[in-house]
Amino acid sequence: MKRVHRRHSQSCSICCIVPPHILNALARSGTEAERVLALETLAHSARLRGQREILGAFAVNTPAGQKRRTVYTERNGTTLPGKLVRGEGDPKAKDISVNEAYDSSGVVYDFFQKVFARNSVDDRGLRLDSSVHYGRRFDNAFWNGSQMVYGDGDGVIFQRFTKCLDVIGHELTHGVTQYEAALNYQDQPGALNESMSDVFGILVKQWKLKQTAAKADWLIGAGLFAKGVSGMALRSMKAPGTAYHDPRLGKDPQPAHMKDYYAGHDDNGGVHINSGIPNRAFYLTADAIGGNAWEAPAKIWYTALCHNLRPSSKFLDAANATVMIAGNLYGAGSNQQKAVQNAWKTVGVLK
Amino acid sequence: MRITFSRSGGVTGVRLRTTVNEDDLSAPHAAKLRRLVKAADCFRLPKQLAADPKQPDRFQYELTLEDGERRHTITIDEEAATPALLKLLEWLTDLARGGCQDGGRCQV
Numbered sequence: 397m398k399r400v401h402r403r404h405s406q407s408c409s410i411c412c413i414v415p416p417h418i419l420n421a422l423a424r425s426g427t428e429a430e431r432v433l434a435l436e437t438l439a440h441s442a443r444l445r446g447q448r449e450i451l452g453a454f455a456v457n458t459p460a461g462q463k464r465r466t467v468y469t470e471r472n473g474t475t476l477p478g479k480l481v482r483g484e485g486d487p488k489a490k491d492i493s494v495n496e497a498y499d500s501s502g503v504v505y506d507f508f509q510k511v512f513a514r515n516s517v518d519d520r521g522l523r524l525d526s527s528v529h530y531g532r533r534f535d536n537a538f539w540n541g542s543q544m545v546y547g548d549g550d551g552v553i554f555q556r557f558t559k560c561l562d563v564i565g566h567e568l569t570h571g572v573t574q575y576e577a578a579l580n581y582q583d584q585p586g587a588l589n590e591s592m593s594d595v596f597g598i599l600v601k602q603w604k605l606k607q608t609a610a611k612a613d614w615l616i617g618a619g620l621f622a623k624g625v626s627g628m629a630l631r632s633m634k635a636p637g638t639a640y641h642d643p644r645l646g647k648d649p650q651p652a653h654m655k656d657y658y659a660g661h662d663d664n665g666g667v668h669i670n671s672g673i674p675n676r677a678f679y680l681t682a683d684a685i686g687g688n689a690w691e692a693p694a695k696i697w698y699t700a701l702c703h704n705l706r707p708s709s710k711f712l713d714a715a716n717a718t719v720m721i722a723g724n725l726y727g728a729g730s731n732q733q734k735a736v737q738n739a740w741k742t743v744g745v746l747k
Numbered sequence: 748m749r750i751t752f753s754r755s756g757g758v759t760g761v762r763l764r765t766t767v768n769e770d771d772l773s774a775p776h777a778a779k780l781r782r783l784v785k786a787a788d789c790f791r792l793p794k795q796l797a798a799d800p801k802q803p804d805r806f807q808y809e810l811t812l813e814d815g816e817r818r819h820t821i822t823i824d825e826e827a828a829t830p831a832l833l834k835l836l837e838w839l840t841d842l843a844r845g846g847c848q849d850g851g852r853c854q855v
Contacts, residue, residue: 474833532837536757538804540826550844554759563758570803581801589803617759630759644845645761661822662753663807668760 461515463505464523467494470530470545477543478527496558497526497546503561504568507600511690512698517571524568528558537563539570553625553644560617561604563630565597572596577705584710586667591674592701598633599690609682609689615639633679636672652676654711654744674711677739681718684735692732696721715740748780751811752839756825758804765843783835784812790819792832798824808836 468478469491482489482498489495501524508514516522525543534547537557544567546557557563570593573579579589594616602612616639617630627640627648636650650672651657657673658666678697682689696718704717719740722733740746754763769777789812798805806825812818828836 533841535759535761536804536806538758538802540802541800552844553761557758566758567804581803593803620759630761649760649762662755662762662809663760664756664801668756668758 461509462521463502463516464521465498465501465505466523466525467497468525468527469494470527472529472532472548474531476527476530476540476545477525478530491528493528493546493548493556493558496556497528497544497564500558500561500564501526501544501568503604504565504600507565507596507603507690508572511599511603511694514572517568518575522571526558528556537567539567539574541574544568549620549622551622553622553642555620555622557620560620562594562597562601563617563620565600566593566616569593569596573701576702577700577709578707579705579709580707581664581667583665583667584670585708586664587670588674588705588709588711588714590667590671591678592697594631594633594671594675595678595697596694599694602688603690608687609679609693610686612689614679631668631672631675633672633675634683636676650675652743673743673745674714677715677743677745680739680742681735684738685732692722692726693735695725696732696736699725711745715745719746748784748812748814750780750784750813750839751809752836752843753809754806754836754840754843755809756805756807763840763843765839767839767842779838783831783838787829787831787835789821789832789835790814790817792819792821794819794821796821796823796827796832798827802826810836810839 463484465482465484466480467482467489468476469481470476470478481491482494489498505516505524508516516524526546527543528546530545530547533550535550535554535557537544537546539545544564549555549557570589573589573592577592579585579592581589598612598614598616601607602609605612614634615629615632618628620630621627621640625640625645626642627645629639631648631650632639636652637648639648639650641647649658649669651670652672654673658669660666663669678693681696682693685692699721700714700717704721705714709717718736719733722730722736726732737746748769750767752763752765752767767780769780772780789810801824808823808825808828809820810823811820823832823836825833825836
């Protein structure tokens with residue numbers, strides 16, 4: 397079912413202070429607390445190196461469908477994870493960022509569980525840890541390989557980054573991609589990686605709001621800009637390049653077609669720029685198929701992410717994979733397959 | 748000293764750019780610039796500070812420093828930057844965002 401693939405090899409297999417043989421012994425015969433701690437330490441290191449075959453050897457005790465959320469506050473520092481402020485099942489905090497991180501990571505978890513029967517980011521019940529108030533006026537959010545991190549924005553251009561459900565979905569999907577296709581974060585594979593995060597981020601929003609593809613706005617990060625910014629959102633999947641145009645930001649640089657592909661060095665080869673092309677392909681597919689985008693279109697894309705794409709996959713590989721998958725799932729020559737094929741043709745990836 | 752600064756990446760994908768000329772700064776800010784550059788040992792940093800693995804949605808920076816005869820360009824993955832370098836980058840970010848006016852609110 398799941399492919400096991402090794403990322404590029406590194407000289408240190410598991411680097412932690414406690415040597416693996418001690419952790420293994422504790423995992424086998426320690427007390428319950430020791431077992432849990434040893435397993436989590438080994439699994440954490442293995443995850444950081446994408447060593448899925450090691451993870452496969454450990455049974456993890458989180459039953460499918462159970463969230464384990466923890467929210468920390470950085471109090472404007474940068475040493476992760478920060479001070480614990482809300483654990484799973486704890487009541488609402490006074491801090492809106494804490495509550496947003498908690499609630500939205502829960503919605504993302506529920507989406508993957510209900511739509512794809514996926515048990516958290518790693519499909520093994522990985523804890524969902526979030527740190528808020530990272531840095532000072534930090535206008536960003538990111539996934540660091542094991543947790544989510546959110547800044548408060550600068551208050552001039554950007555509001556707090558926990559505000560938008562699709563941004564939180566975007567970050568968590570980076571984790572999913574890490575455990576599945578592990579698309580390299582550079583050039584076309586990196587733009588695909590970014591696009592997967594936008595695709596599943598927007599799907600979480602549409603699923604939560606019960607919006608069909610036709611009714612949805614297809615805007616990533618709508619509502620994130622502060623008052624007075626001339627723009628709707630960070631990105632438009634429907635019309636890449638139109639999300640904003642403000643004197644302080646410039647114009648949305650995303651291309652909608654391969655002819656405008658960004659080939660420079662900024663942004664790891666334009667991963668947030670060129671993602672516009674596969675984003676638009678997903679939107680066109682969903683628009684042509686109709687109904688809810690989290691059904692057939694999402695199933696095709698999710699299958700590609702989990703079974704077909706590889707760390708070095710490029711746009712053409714994604715196009716070929718999704719066309720093939722649509723044929724397998726819905727029949728050769730089906731409307732679904734035609735929708736996928738036409739979408740990739742329209743953006744200039746398929747001829 | 749002159750520094751050309753640019754930032755790319757991040758979940759927003761919004762790019763920042765600015766050029767800081769020591770001659771155009773007030774005395775306190777010029778002193779701060781020199782202090783930050785010295786503390787980060789910029790002229791001795793390698794041309795590339797790359798993270799492996801890369802963390803998604805982190806920032807990338809490019810700095811070109813010119814001081815008399817010396818000239819040095821560094822490309823930096825945020826997660827690979829030293830704490831001292833991060834302090835310099837944070838201050839330059841404030842300048843690029845226009846939030847660091849003379850007599851104003853620079854924090855670093």
